Amino acid sequence: MSAPASTQKTTPGGNAVLDLVKQPIVVALILIAVLLALGEALSPGFASLQQILRLAIVAALLGIVAAGQNLVILGGREGIDLSVGGVVSLSAILAGNIMSGQDGGILPAVLACVAVGALFGLFNGLGVTLLRIPPLVMTLGMLGVLQGLLVVIRQGIPSGRAAPALSQFVSQPFLFGLPGIIWLWIAIGLFMAFLLKRTVFGHRIYAVGSNEQAAFMAGVPVRTIRVALFMLSGMFAAVAGICLLGYSGSSFANVGETYMLPSIIAVVLGGTPLAGGRGGYTGTMAGAMLLVVLQSILTTINIDESGRQMIFGATLLVLMLFYGRGKAMRG
Amino acid sequence: MTSLSASPQRSGFAAAIERLPFLPAVLILVVLIALNGWFEPNSLGFRAVTGLVSTYLALMMLAIAQTYVVMAGDIDLSVGAILSLVNVVVIVLMEQWGGGGLTVLVACVVGILTGLACGLVNGLVVAALRLQAIVATFATSIFFTGLALYVLPVAGTPAPAAFWRTYGGRILEIPFVFWAVAVLALLLVALVRTRLTTLLLAVGDDAQGAFQSGLPVVAIRIKGYVLCGLFAALAALCVTGDTASGDPLVGGKMTLYSVAAVVLGGSALSGGKGTVVGSLVGALIIGLINSLVFFVGTPSEWQNLVQGLAILIALMAGVFVGRRVGQ
Numbered sequence: 001m002s003a004p005a006s007t008q009k010t011t012p013g014g015n016a017v018l019d020l021v022k023q024p025i026v027v028a029l030i031l032i033a034v035l036l037a038l039g040e041a042l043s044p045g046f047a048s049l050q051q052i053l054r055l056a057i058v059a060a061l062l063g064i065v066a067a068g069q070n071l072v073i074l075g076g077r078e079g080i081d082l083s084v085g086g087v088v089s090l091s092a093i094l095a096g097n098i099m100s101g102q103d104g105g106i107l108p109a110v111l112a113c114v115a116v117g118a119l120f121g122l123f124n125g126l127g128v129t130l131l132r133i134p135p136l137v138m139t140l141g142m143l144g145v146l147q148g149l150l151v152v153i154r155q156g157i158p159s160g161r162a163a164p165a166l167s168q169f170v171s172q173p174f175l176f177g178l179p180g181i182i183w184l185w186i187a188i189g190l191f192m193a194f195l196l197k198r199t200v201f202g203h204r205i206y207a208v209g210s211n212e213q214a215a216f217m218a219g220v221p222v223r224t225i226r227v228a229l230f231m232l233s234g235m236f237a238a239v240a241g242i243c244l245l246g247y248s249g250s251s252f253a254n255v256g257e258t259y260m261l262p263s264i265i266a267v268v269l270g271g272t273p274l275a276g277g278r279g280g281y282t283g284t285m286a287g288a289m290l291l292v293v294l295q296s297i298l299t300t301i302n303i304d305e306s307g308r309q310m311i312f313g314a315t316l317l318v319l320m321l322f323y324g325r326g327k328a329m330r331g
Numbered sequence: 332m333t334s335l336s337a338s339p340q341r342s343g344f345a346a347a348i349e350r351l352p353f354l355p356a357v358l359i360l361v362v363l364i365a366l367n368g369w370f371e372p373n374s375l376g377f378r379a380v381t382g383l384v385s386t387y388l389a390l391m392m393l394a395i396a397q398t399y400v401v402m403a404g405d406i407d408l409s410v411g412a413i414l415s416l417v418n419v420v421v422i423v424l425m426e427q428w429g430g431g432g433l434t435v436l437v438a439c440v441v442g443i444l445t446g447l448a449c450g451l452v453n454g455l456v457v458a459a460l461r462l463q464a465i466v467a468t469f470a471t472s473i474f475f476t477g478l479a480l481y482v483l484p485v486a487g488t489p490a491p492a493a494f495w496r497t498y499g500g501r502i503l504e505i506p507f508v509f510w511a512v513a514v515l516a517l518l519l520v521a522l523v524r525t526r527l528t529t530l531l532l533a534v535g536d537d538a539q540g541a542f543q544s545g546l547p548v549v550a551i552r553i554k555g556y557v558l559c560g561l562f563a564a565l566a567a568l569c570v571t572g573d574t575a576s577g578d579p580l581v582g583g584k585m586t587l588y589s590v591a592a593v594v595l596g597g598s599a600l601s602g603g604k605g606t607v608v609g610s611l612v613g614a615l616i617i618g619l620i621n622s623l624v625f626f627v628g629t630p631s632e633w634q635n636l637v638q639g640l641a642i643l644i645a646l647m648a649g650v651f652v653g654r655r656v657g658q
């Protein structure tokens with residue numbers, strides 16, 4: 001209903017403004033603005049530039065994971081990647097050990113982590129395409145493997161430290177007052193928009209996601225594309241893991257786990273349905289920001305953890321009512 | 332889907348799997364039992380089996396819970412949160428009411444009602460409001476976890492002795508957990524005799540077709556979620572009996588295991604194909620993999636990895652074999 005394409009067909013009696021408001025990204029942006037205003041009212045300083053930047057850094061971490069999740073979901077056939085959280089944790093711990101506080105170690109760490117992320121994505125992709133294991137099952141199993149691997153690694157090696165330059169990149173102003181990670185996120189946003197809208201690969205993702213059979217008949221290498229999507233998802237999760245290391249300074253237990261389901265929620269709130277085939281990353285970026293602002297507002301309010309979680313869960317459900325709904329059955 | 336691609340001559344084994352999709356799982360189970368017995372003969376003894384059942388009865392219940400929604404093509408990522416909520420509700424009520432025999436029973440009933448209510452909420456949200464099951468039940472799981480934290484902010488309140496002594500004890504020389512399994516079996520047989528299983532499978536196989544042939548699709552899916560809530564509550568009672576304490580986060584890790592158990596049992600997450608027996612076997616497979624990894628002497632820090640790999644391979648093999656034969 002809220003697909004970009006459907007807005008071109010103006011419903012009788014509808015108008016352009018109403019159609020615009022139905023766009024998921026517009027809804028998300030309006031909600032972000034409303035929440036920021038609400039936060040400012042509740043606790044002055046909440047919507048200060050400084051504070052918004054801090055929220056944007058947290059949102060960038062989630063948003064980078066959600067980029068890969070977004071791609072896998074767009075590819076359709078129940079595409080989903082539950083292993084992203086494990087890859088984020090693994091990447092953070094690997095990067096911390098490779099760089100162990102030295103700036104010179106950043107490049108090798110990035111290369112190694114992205115390669116590891118791509119490798120796990122490759123396993124997922126091959127399982128899903130060659131053995132035709134449903135993505136949810138395959139990536140769920142892979143998550144178990146990753147969690148086990150993390151236990152082994154944490155026994156064997158000391159928890160690493162982030163290089164100073166990496167920490168600076170994530171949390172200190174880098175260019176025009178914005179930290180490097182924000183620029184990275186913007187770059188990823190542009191890359192995703194270019195990839196999805198301007199490249200053959202991007203068009204094929206939508207083709208595979210909306211009708212795999214037709215895409216296959218038209219000569220689209222369906223399997224290769226699906227494997228590539230899972231590899232990209234692993235790579236994005238790995239990049240997020242490195243940034244997370246820079247954000248927290250040192251890698252600690254299962255930091256990435258908290259990204260698994262929120263990355264999916266960010267995609268859905270951004271207007272990409274789990275069925276795949278339509279949607280895009282710009283909405284997902286807004287979705288990630290929306291989630292982070294919402295969580296932050298709840299920590300500002302003076303209520304205990306239980307109340308916070310209840311409000312968060314209930315709010316998510318209400319937000320989903322705006323877009324995530326399926327079609328009613330008709331006879 | 333399966334009948335269209337059926338080859339004219341199918342072997343007896345293939346036909347058997349068609350009717351009993353959990354056969355590959357049973358095969359894996361038998362192999363695992365044999366391996367467990369090989370590496371640790373005592374593991375097949377009465378005492379060890381009792382221990383295994385009392386530890387994994389909760390996961391078996393939770394896998395059954397998940398099965399009823401998976402049958403209809405849905406999924407419930409909140410089963411673990413429901414389990415936690417029921418666990419703390421029962422614990423806190425028993426504590427406040429003094430922990431006598433009757434109060435324990437009433438607390439359990441309230442716990443089961445809580446599970447049913449959670450299931451109803453999930454059903455309304457997913458089927459009536461038409462939200463996507465994965466994200467919607469994740470949202471409700473956050474809500475249920477919040478409720479559980481409200482009821483009992485930190486883990487630790489012990490269960491009254493009357494409760495865990497019963498769960499770990501014996502009635503007429505037979506361990507209580509076996510009575511529980513027997514009652515569970517009767518309950519499952521009773522459920523199989525109702526039309527609900529058939530209806531859930533019909534909806535999961537082809538929701539549009541089911542709707543067009545006049546089935547109340549929304550109501551059927553809601554019933555699936557309510558049933559899921561019921562079994563999640565029963566799982567919570569098992570956990571409470573096994574751990575003898577309350578923990579608002581106890582079920583969190585079990586959600587994904589319940590999904591894995593359902594898949595191991597030969598059910599299709601896309602719906603329309605699933606058996607509760609398979610999920611029971613799936614839960615036992617997870618339990619036996621865990622104990623086997625221990626018995627072969629895997630160093631403790633490697634155990635999680637080996638378990639994860641074994642479960643992944645079992646998942647892949649199960650799906651692969653099930654489909655190969657089904658075609």
